[in-house]
Amino acid sequence: MESLPGGQSRIADVAAHAGVGVATVSRVLNGRGSVSPDTRARVLESIRVLDYSPSSVARNLSLRRTLVIGVVVPFFTSPSSVERVRGVVAALEGSPYDLALFDVESADRQRRAFDLLGRGDRADGLLVVSLVPPPEELARLGSLPCVLVDAPSIEVPNVVVDDVFGGELATRHLLDLGHRRIAFMGDKPADRFRFDSTRDRTKGYEQALEAVGLTPRPEWVREGTQNRHVARSIAEDLLTHGERPTAVFAASDIQALGVLEAARSLGIAVPGELSVVGFDDIEIASYANLTTVRQPLFDSGRIGAALLLQALAGEELLTRSRTLPLELVVRATTAPPG
Amino acid sequence: MESLPGGQSRIADVAAHAGVGVATVSRVLNGRGSVSPDTRARVLESIRVLDYSPSSVARNLSLRRTLVIGVVVPFFTSPSSVERVRGVVAALEGSPYDLALFDVESADRQRRAFDLLGRGDRADGLLVVSLVPPPEELARLGSLPCVLVDAPSIEVPNVVVDDVFGGELATRHLLDLGHRRIAFMGDKPADRFRFDSTRDRTKGYEQALEAVGLTPRPEWVREGTQNRHVARSIAEDLLTHGERPTAVFAASDIQALGVLEAARSLGIAVPGELSVVGFDDIEIASYANLTTVRQPLFDSGRIGAALLLQALAGEELLTRSRTLPLELVVRATTAPPG
DNA sequence: TTGAAAGCGATACCAG
DNA sequence: CTGGTATCGCTTTCAA
Numbered sequence: 052m053e054s055l056p057g058g059q060s061r062i063a064d065v066a067a068h069a070g071v072g073v074a075t076v077s078r079v080l081n082g083r084g085s086v087s088p089d090t091r092a093r094v095l096e097s098i099r100v101l102d103y104s105p106s107s108v109a110r111n112l113s114l115r116r117t118l119v120i121g122v123v124v125p126f127f128t129s130p131s132s133v134e135r136v137r138g139v140v141a142a143l144e145g146s147p148y149d150l151a152l153f154d155v156e157s158a159d160r161q162r163r164a165f166d167l168l169g170r171g172d173r174a175d176g177l178l179v180v181s182l183v184p185p186p187e188e189l190a191r192l193g194s195l196p197c198v199l200v201d202a203p204s205i206e207v208p209n210v211v212v213d214d215v216f217g218g219e220l221a222t223r224h225l226l227d228l229g230h231r232r233i234a235f236m237g238d239k240p241a242d243r244f245r246f247d248s249t250r251d252r253t254k255g256y257e258q259a260l261e262a263v264g265l266t267p268r269p270e271w272v273r274e275g276t277q278n279r280h281v282a283r284s285i286a287e288d289l290l291t292h293g294e295r296p297t298a299v300f301a302a303s304d305i306q307a308l309g310v311l312e313a314a315r316s317l318g319i320a321v322p323g324e325l326s327v328v329g330f331d332d333i334e335i336a337s338y339a340n341l342t343t344v345r346q347p348l349f350d351s352g353r354i355g356a357a358l359l360l361q362a363l364a365g366e367e368l369l370t371r372s373r374t375l376p377l378e379l380v381v382r383a384t385t386a387p388p389g
Numbered sequence: 390m391e392s393l394p395g396g397q398s399r400i401a402d403v404a405a406h407a408g409v410g411v412a413t414v415s416r417v418l419n420g421r422g423s424v425s426p427d428t429r430a431r432v433l434e435s436i437r438v439l440d441y442s443p444s445s446v447a448r449n450l451s452l453r454r455t456l457v458i459g460v461v462v463p464f465f466t467s468p469s470s471v472e473r474v475r476g477v478v479a480a481l482e483g484s485p486y487d488l489a490l491f492d493v494e495s496a497d498r499q500r501r502a503f504d505l506l507g508r509g510d511r512a513d514g515l516l517v518v519s520l521v522p523p524p525e526e527l528a529r530l531g532s533l534p535c536v537l538v539d540a541p542s543i544e545v546p547n548v549v550v551d552d553v554f555g556g557e558l559a560t561r562h563l564l565d566l567g568h569r570r571i572a573f574m575g576d577k578p579a580d581r582f583r584f585d586s587t588r589d590r591t592k593g594y595e596q597a598l599e600a601v602g603l604t605p606r607p608e609w610v611r612e613g614t615q616n617r618h619v620a621r622s623i624a625e626d627l628l629t630h631g632e633r634p635t636a637v638f639a640a641s642d643i644q645a646l647g648v649l650e651a652a653r654s655l656g657i658a659v660p661g662e663l664s665v666v667g668f669d670d671i672e673i674a675s676y677a678n679l680t681t682v683r684q685p686l687f688d689s690g691r692i693g694a695a696l697l698l699q700a701l702a703g704e705e706l707l708t709r710s711r712t713l714p715l716e717l718v719v720r721a722t723t724a725p726p727g
Numbered sequence: 728t729t730g731a732a733a734g735c736g737a738t739a740c741c742a743g
Numbered sequence: 744c745t746g747g748t749a750t751c752g753c754t755t756t757c758a759a
Contacts, residue, residue, distance in 0.1 A: 059509065061752055072730040077754060084755090087728060106510045108455060109752030112446045112735050119489065126478060133471050140464060140492045149511065151457065152490045154478045171397065172444045172736095173487070279676065308676055335673050338617060338646055399736060410746040415738060422739090425744060447736030450751050510752095 060101040069097035080105060119149045120359065121174035123164050125181055125245060126154040129277050129305060130333045131348050135180050135200055138352025146360055148175070155182070162188070171195045176359045180352070183246050196362040200355035202246035203372070208362070210355045210373040214248045217344045217377045218255020218300070221328040224342070224379055225298045226263055229387045230326060233260065234271035234289055234296035236282060236306050249274075249302045252330065256300055271296055275306060282309025283316075290317055290325070297325065297388040304329035304336045304343055311339060311384065322386035332380055340383035347375045398439040407435040418443060457487045458697060459512035461502050463519055463583060464492040467615050467643060468671045469686050473518050473538055476690025484698055486513070493520070500526070509533045514697045518690070521584050534700040538693035540584035541710070546700070548693045548711040552586045555682045555715045556593020556638070559666045562680070562717055563636045564601055567725045568664060571598065572609035572627055572634035574620060574644050587612075587640045590668065594638055609634055613644060620647025621654075628655055628663070635663060635726040642667035642674045642681055649677060649722065660724035670718055678721035685713045 062080075066073040071090060078084040079094045086094070097103075111117050122139055124132050136152070143150055151174060155161035165184065167173050169191040177197040189197075189207065199209035225233050235256045237249035257267045270293055275285045282301065286309055289296070301307035307329030311321060319325050329336055332345035354373060362368055400418075404411040409428060416422040417432045424432070435441075449455050460477055462470050474490070481488055489512060493499035503522065506512050507529040515535040527535075527545065537547035563571050573594045575587035595605045608631055613623045620639065624647055627634070639645035645667030649659060657663050667674060670683035692711060700706055 062754095063752080066730095073753080074730060074732095074755075075728085078729090081754080085728065090728080104504075104508050106450075106508070106752055108446060108449045108510050109735090110754075112444075112450050112737085113752080113754045115735070117446060126475065130468075137464065137492075140490070144492075144498070149505075150490045152478070152488045154475075154482075160482070166442075167487075170442050170444070172446050279672075312676065334617075335676070338650065338673070338677075400738095401736080404746095411737080412739075412746060412748090413744085416745085419738080423744060428744080444736055447751095448738075450753090451736080451738045453751070 059106075060103045062103070062105065065094065065097045065101055065103050068101060069094045115172075116175050117172060118147050119151045119174045120176050120178060120356070121151050121153060121164075121168045122178045122180065123153045123155055123161070123168070123182060124179075125156060126152070129303070130335070131303070131331050132181055134333065134348035135352035135355075138349040138354075139178060139180075139200075139356045140352075141349070142353045142356030142360070148360070148363075165191060169193070169195065176363050178352075178355055178359055180355075181246050196359060198355045198359045198362070200351050201248070205371075208358055208368050208371050208373075210351050210358065210375060212346045212351075212375050212377050214251030215255040215258070217330060217346070218252035218257075219259045220255070220377060220379050221252075221300045221330065221344050222256045222259035224381070224385065225300065225326060225328060226259060228298075228326065228385060230298040231265065231388075232271075232294065232296040233298045233300060234273065235267075235300050235302070236273045236275055236285065236289070236310065237302040238276060239274045252302050275309075277303055277305055279305050279309040279312065282306035283312045286310040286313035287317065290314065290319060298327070298385070299325065300328045300330075302330055304331045304333045304341060307341055307343065307384075308335065308339060311341070320389075322384050324389050326385040326388070328385060336380075337382070342382045342385040343380050345378045345380045351375055397444075398441045400441070400443065402439055403432065403435045403441050406439060407432045454513050455510060456485050457489045457512045458514050458516060458694070459489050459491060459502075459506045460516045460518065461491045461493055461499070461506070461520060462517075463494060464490070467641070468673075469641070469669050470519055472671065472686035473690035473693075476687040476692070477516060477518075477538075477694045478690075479687070480691045480694030480698070486698070486701075503529060507531070507533065514701050516690075516693055516697055518693075519584050534697060536693045536697045536700070538689050539586070543709075546696055546706050546709050546711075548689050548696065548713060550684045550689075550713050550715050552589030553593040553596070555668060555684070556590035556595075557597040558593070558715060558717050559590075559638045559668065559682050560594045560597035562719070562723065563638065563664060563666060564597060566636075566664065566723060568636040569603060570609075570632065570634040570726075571636045571638060572611065573605075573638050573640070574611045574613055574623065574627070574648065575640040577612045577614060590640045613647070615641055615643055617643050617647040617650065620644035621650045624648040624651035625655065628652065628657060636665070636723070637663065638666045638668075640668055642669045642671045642679060645679055645681065645722075646673065646677060649679070658727075660722050662727050664723040664726070666723060674718075675720070680720045680723040681718050683716045683718045689713055 062073050066076045078086050079091050153164040155164050165188040179199050181201040183202045273285050275281045299310050310327050314321050329341045329343035332343045336343050400411050404414045416424050417429050491502040503526040517537050519539045521540045541549050611623050613619045637648050648665050652659050667679050667681035670681045674681050
């Protein structure tokens with residue numbers, strides 16, 4: 052017998068042991084075709100005895116599928132991506148699919164990931180998080196099912212939030228409190244293909260201001276990165292040069308924390324002298340008592356993965372684009388202007 | 390020609406197109422064996438024309454390897470696991486290996502993951518993070534190369550820190566500042582197989598106290614979970630019942646944040662009336678100005694992955710266990726007792 | 728209900 | 744140098 056310690060047993064071993072053909076073993080394994088109860092029992096017994104379990108690689112080659120879902124994500128960037136991936140993991144639980152993680156910090160890594168995955172035999176489906184794949188990469192994907200999480204698209208199914216609305220939500224909250232000198236801190240125009248949610252949030256900010264007859268002041272619209280320290284130094288500049296705003300709306304919680312740090316270091320009281328609103332509602336936000344616009348990070352991943360599973364199951368996706376709700380969470384960093 | 394849109398081209402297509410045998414194509418593909426410059430050029434041209442790229446599944450079956458590394462990690466638990474995974478991702482960059490992520494919140498999920506991976510044909514190697522696989526699961530792994538990150542073992546290569554020393558480091562810092570009433574907040578005895586770093590940190594805490602002739606007081610040694618809110622309520626209890634400690638050493642930054650929250654809500658000044666030390670030095674720690682014991686989270690993943698790659702390359706691992714350094718980072722949450 | 732045999736798409740040995 | 748062919752382990756016709 053080949054199946055002694057060291058050598059995994061193969062389907063042929065089981066067949067031999069049970070005195071049947073491999074086809075029969077395959078049938079009981081997959082529940083397809085019919086097998087007499089008697090034979091089935093014998094096969095199952097052999098499987099047990101030989102401690103057999105099928106090779107997924109061989110099965111994949113034969114079935115032409117991999118049973119893995121590729122997740123492409125700028126992993127390092129932010130806590131919010133991680134939270135989204137968590138949602139994906141949760142959705143995949145119970146499905147037969149494994150998750151292969153592709154981090155794509157650089158445009159180069161991104162190209163490589165799409166190269167690899169595009170071939171369609173590393174993964175059966177693709178989940179792209181917070182990234183807008185350029186058309187040519189999308190094209191290379193061929194018929195590989197793909198869903199975008201936190202990135203819009205007219206061709207590819209996606210799950211998003213209404214960032215314009217989110218920007219309005221935050222800004223209106225500050226306006227309602229009586230603020231009129233409201234600054235905005237967003238990201239730089241996205242590096243290559245990262246999804247640029249900032250632009251829409253800026254638009255929401257501007258619309259809200261204009262709705263009450265205010266004109267956005269360029270010197271109060273700043274661009275940083277999703278990095279607390281960068282945000283902090285930009286905020287320090289913002290708060291010490293020119294007329295000081297009474298409130299800041301930051302395009303992410305991370306940046307909002309940077310603003311809070313800046314205020315702290317400058318001895319500016321929050322929310323007494325300065326109100327701050329963030330975006331995302333990541334875990335730390337509640338620790339910092341940050342007023343913020345909550346978006347369903349975990350759910351975005353969960354729903355994206357569910358859509359992909361649906362597509363993988365051959366179902367037609369009725370909803371090409373799913374928009375998740377936003378919600379203002381008022382905590383302790385906003386108050387009427389001093 | 391078969392290679393028109395829709396059908397991927399196979400090695401046989403390339404061979405036919407170039408007028409050579411498949412073996413030759415395989416040779417130029419893998420750089421093994423020798424091929425005349427002329428033939429090589431023709432083959433490469435055909436590859437280009439047909440936009441061919443090899444099927445990794447087929448290759449895997451043939452080579453009997455998957456080119457994926459399985460990472461088993463209690464992903465949801467804490468930011469520190471995430472940071473470790475980041476290190477792994479970084480180390481895998483440039484290697485031919487992909488990363489398959491297996492989250493194992495429940496013991497059930499864990500069993501499933503080891504079942505799947507143990508077969509040895511979902512992954513070529515295993516990285517287990519912050520988990521001590523029970524012996525029987527380890528046994529099932531057979532000859533699958535495996536490295537433990539943040540978990541000790543005498544059988545399996547692993548990368549760890551000296552938690553006892555870490556506990557001492559934190560506690561000695563408080564003692565040096567003049568504190569004598571020092572409390573400790575750790576985790577519950579680990580659920581099933583999660584690695585229990587708390588126990589060692591507690592030991593370090595106790596040793597440091599005893600070294601200066603103090604006896605640890607049971608009512609000042611509390612157990613919570615890696616959850617800020619739980620830690621907070623435990624801390625509130627700790628700080629309002631019985632004699633109040635002048636300092637708290639928490640077994641993780643997350644828990645330290647919970648303690649800070651509790652102090653804040655009780656109107657206890659930090660570090661004026663209460664000093665707090667954490668453990669890990671996760672990103673938020675610097676925001677909160679938390680004094681903490683820094684451990685190389687990212688590097689633990691990076692080094693663990695490097696060890697695994699080494700093993701995968703057939704090199705003998707000289708160091709079975711690699712201990713990473715700890716460092717006290719003094720920030721603003723510790724001061725001499727009021 | 729069952730078994731033999733033809734793929735799936737590579738790699739690598741063995742001749743030539 | 745190069746081509747034919749067995750092999751990897753499973754699924755799935757096609758006959759019996």
